[in-house]
Amino acid sequence: MDKTTVLGKNRSGIDISPIDIKEMMALAKVTPASSSGDEQAIAQMRQEYIAGADVLGSVPLPSTLKGMASTAMEKLMGKSPEGFIDKLGCRLAFERTGVRLYDALITKCSAAPMGAHIPLDRLHEFRNEEFQHFKLVENVIRSIGADPTAQTPSADVDGVISLGLIQVLTDPRTSVAHCLEAMLTAELADNDGWRMLIMLAEKMGMEDMARDFQQALREEDEHLVSIRQWFKEMVIKDTVGT
Amino acid sequence: MALNLFEDKGCPLDRQRFTWKELVQPPISKLDDDAFTRVRVILMNGMEMEAIRFSHGCARMNRKWQLPLAQLRIVEQHQATMINGLLGADHSILETTIAYEQVAIEVTAAVAQNEPDEYLAQVYRFGMLEDFDHLYRYSAMLDRLEGKDANNILQCYTDIVPGRPTIVEHRAPQDNLREHYDRLRAAPITKLHALTIMSSEQQTQNFYLNVAPLYADPVVRQLYTEIASIEEQHVTQYESIIDPKETWLEKWLLHEANEVYNYYSCVQQETNPRIKAIWERCLDYELGHLQVAMNMFKQYERRDPAEILPGDLPEPIKFESQREFVRRILNQEVDLRALGTQFVNKSQEGVESQQYRQHLNASGSPTDMVAAGYEWFAGTELARDGEITREKYTRGHKITH
Ligand SMILES: [Fe+2]
Ligand SMILES: [Fe+2]
Ligand SMILES: [Fe+2]
Ligand SMILES: [Fe+2]
Ligand SMILES: [Fe+2]
Ligand SMILES: [Fe+2]
Numbered sequence: 001m002d003k004t005t006v007l008g009k010n011r012s013g014i015d016i017s018p019i020d021i022k023e024m025m026a027l028a029k030v031t032p033a034s035s036s037g038d039e040q041a042i043a044q045m046r047q048e049y050i051a052g053a054d055v056l057g058s059v060p061l062p063s064t065l066k067g068m069a070s071t072a073m074e075k076l077m078g079k080s081p082e083g084f085i086d087k088l089g090c091r092l093a094f095e096r097t098g099v100r101l102y103d104a105l106i107t108k109c110s111a112a113p114m115g116a117h118i119p120l121d122r123l124h125e126f127r128n129e130e131f132q133h134f135k136l137v138e139n140v141i142r143s144i145g146a147d148p149t150a151q152t153p154s155a156d157v158d159g160v161i162s163l164g165l166i167q168v169l170t171d172p173r174t175s176v177a178h179c180l181e182a183m184l185t186a187e188l189a190d191n192d193g194w195r196m197l198i199m200l201a202e203k204m205g206m207e208d209m210a211r212d213f214q215q216a217l218r219e220e221d222e223h224l225v226s227i228r229q230w231f232k233e234m235v236i237k238d239t240v241g242t
Numbered sequence: 243m244a245l246n247l248f249e250d251k252g253c254p255l256d257r258q259r260f261t262w263k264e265l266v267q268p269p270i271s272k273l274d275d276d277a278f279t280r281v282r283v284i285l286m287n288g289m290e291m292e293a294i295r296f297s298h299g300c301a302r303m304n305r306k307w308q309l310p311l312a313q314l315r316i317v318e319q320h321q322a323t324m325i326n327g328l329l330g331a332d333h334s335i336l337e338t339t340i341a342y343e344q345v346a347i348e349v350t351a352a353v354a355q356n357e358p359d360e361y362l363a364q365v366y367r368f369g370m371l372e373d374f375d376h377l378y379r380y381s382a383m384l385d386r387l388e389g390k391d392a393n394n395i396l397q398c399y400t401d402i403v404p405g406r407p408t409i410v411e412h413r414a415p416q417d418n419l420r421e422h423y424d425r426l427r428a429a430p431i432t433k434l435h436a437l438t439i440m441s442s443e444q445q446t447q448n449f450y451l452n453v454a455p456l457y458a459d460p461v462v463r464q465l466y467t468e469i470a471s472i473e474e475q476h477v478t479q480y481e482s483i484i485d486p487k488e489t490w491l492e493k494w495l496l497h498e499a500n501e502v503y504n505y506y507s508c509v510q511q512e513t514n515p516r517i518k519a520i521w522e523r524c525l526d527y528e529l530g531h532l533q534v535a536m537n538m539f540k541q542y543e544r545r546d547p548a549e550i551l552p553g554d555l556p557e558p559i560k561f562e563s564q565r566e567f568v569r570r571i572l573n574q575e576v577d578l579r580a581l582g583t584q585f586v587n588k589s590q591e592g593v594e595s596q597q598y599r600q601h602l603n604a605s606g607s608p609t610d611m612v613a614a615g616y617e618w619f620a621g622t623e624l625a626r627d628g629e630i631t632r633e634k635y636t637r638g639h640k641i642t643h
Binding site: 008010012013014017021023024028032033034036037038039041045046049084096114138160173 | 268269272273274275331332334350354368378385386387393394395397398401402403404407458459460461563567569604608610612613614615616617618619620623
């Protein structure tokens with residue numbers, strides 16, 4: 001059984017050093033801070049930097065706006081296409097990363113005894129759906145004359161958010177349950193991302209696009225429900241043993 | 243096991259080989275391994291980094307030794323990567339930084355007590371109190387940025403209170419140079435100490451320079467920037483205590499001997515058997531390096547390595563909490579300042595250092611700001627005022643002891 005939690009000699013807390021901790025605490029208690037104030041000082045400096053900050057970067061101008069006409073693009077005109085393109089780029093990046101996250105999860109489960117009782121074929125399905133979603137968004141971006149190879153600011157931010165997930169999923173020492181928790185975080189965001197995109201497509205008057213996105217969301221709903229369920233079962237087994 | 247530098251020949255250089263897999267081994271456990279295992283990992287990475295830096299410097303100045311230097315250097319490179327890879331990626335950069343300062347404090351304090359040269363012992367105590375303060379600043383940052391307790395890393399071995407405030411550690415360059423030991427008269431252990439601490443500080447400086455831009459928060463970037471500047475001063479200080487009249491080959495010999503000495507210290511005290519085996523392997527390799535360096539020394543300088551090196555290695559560096567010593571020095575020497583190569587009371591500090599610092603600190607000091615009002619508490623500052631929270635979860639429950 002893949003046991004997430006083992007009892008052992010964790011040394012990070014104070015109970016392993018009952019004498020030393022008394023000395024440490026006693027010294028800290030009688031030693032005043034060397035400068036007055038509190039963590040507000042940090043907030044203040046952050047604010048100064050925020051006030052003077054640049055943006056992460058820009059959304060690239062679609063070639064249609066540079067002259068090439070498309071019916072889809074006409075619908076976007078008059079609204080603000082850069083926000084939509086930014087979020088499309090974000091979805092594309094997230095789905096592409098999602099494929100890699102599932103690759104790592106499949107490897108982790110395959111290496112666990114009995115595959116940690118996670119149906120691997122389901123994980124493969126999810127992985128392939130992430131891939132199809134990536135291709136779907138890629139086509140959509142191209143159809144409105146934008147560049148699917150560009151990294152948009154929201155895609156950049158999602159990349160930063162995902163870094164921790166990747167670290168957890170590829171650390172050989174993490175358990176299947178740890179990885180499922182990381183995956184749950186990803187799928188929760190994934191799910192909301194699609195809902196957001198559908199809403200935007202509808203508001204932009206792109207009904208066909210919204211319909212394709214609805215299909216993706218139905219699949220994402222399944223990802224979320226399954227990952228959440230497997231994670232829950234594993235934690236319960238680990239905690240109460242059944 | 244007593245080691246003799248002339249009799250124990252170690253692993254011959256041509257048999258010192260690795261596979262990529264050997265170079266990337268499972269890391270130590272951040273949570274379960276003893277903090278001093280991590281201290282040794284960081285320290286030895288520092289020794290290997292210096293082995294590489296020195297070897298490059300030597301090669302650039304000595305065409306005729308470039309081949310043997312390159313043959314050894316690639317092994318040092320692989321040792322460095324094997325050892326640095328023992329740190330797990332579940333350490334945040336700030337958590338690793340806490341461990342770096344623990345190395346600086348505990349190892350420098352141990353060295354200071356063991357150093358026979360009274361002036362150099364003072365130099366080490368002086369530097370140690372500054373790193374001691376860095377630990378406090380980084381601990382405040384770790385708590386206030388990531389919501390984590392530095393003591394998870396320190397494991398109660400090292401205190402977290404202000405030392406010589408970092409804001410006053412900034413000095414004019416002339417106040418960072420020290421007197422050097424005399425290569426003809428200094429005890430071998432004096433030379434090994436100097437190389438050890440200089441190497442350790444140098445890797446810390448490099449580390450801070452490299453990692454500062456990995457943080458998004460400008461506050462953290464400023465904090466690393468300020469402390470990295472002190473680490474540069476520390477490298478300047480510690481390299482100046484080494485006799486510049488040592489020849490290139492003499493220095494090479496000392497570098498290899500120092501690696502032997504440090505690995506030997508690690509082997510003696512390592513509690514994790516898997517890591518101990520790595521130290522033993524490296525020790526064996528370094529003895530092989532020393533053979534090469536000794537042969538070079540004999541061939542080119544026509545001198546006997548025994549002029550420089552002791553046969554039997556000195557007592558190992560003690561890897562254990564130096565709490566009592568550090569507290570005593572904190573009490574007695576926190577107000578010392580450097581004036582030229584000497585140490586004086588803060589009232590006698592030179593005007594150059596004061597002016598230099600005044601300008602740097604003109605818009606405030608990051609180390610002061612991040613630790614404003616910070617007093618470490620187990621579980622740290624949010625835990626100190628946590629009475630309400632505790633009540634909330636115990637209300638209605640009978641607490642049994
Ligand atoms: Fe997805
Ligand atoms: Fe998904
Ligand atoms: Fe080495
Ligand atoms: Fe330091
Ligand atoms: Fe330092
Ligand atoms: Fe070496």
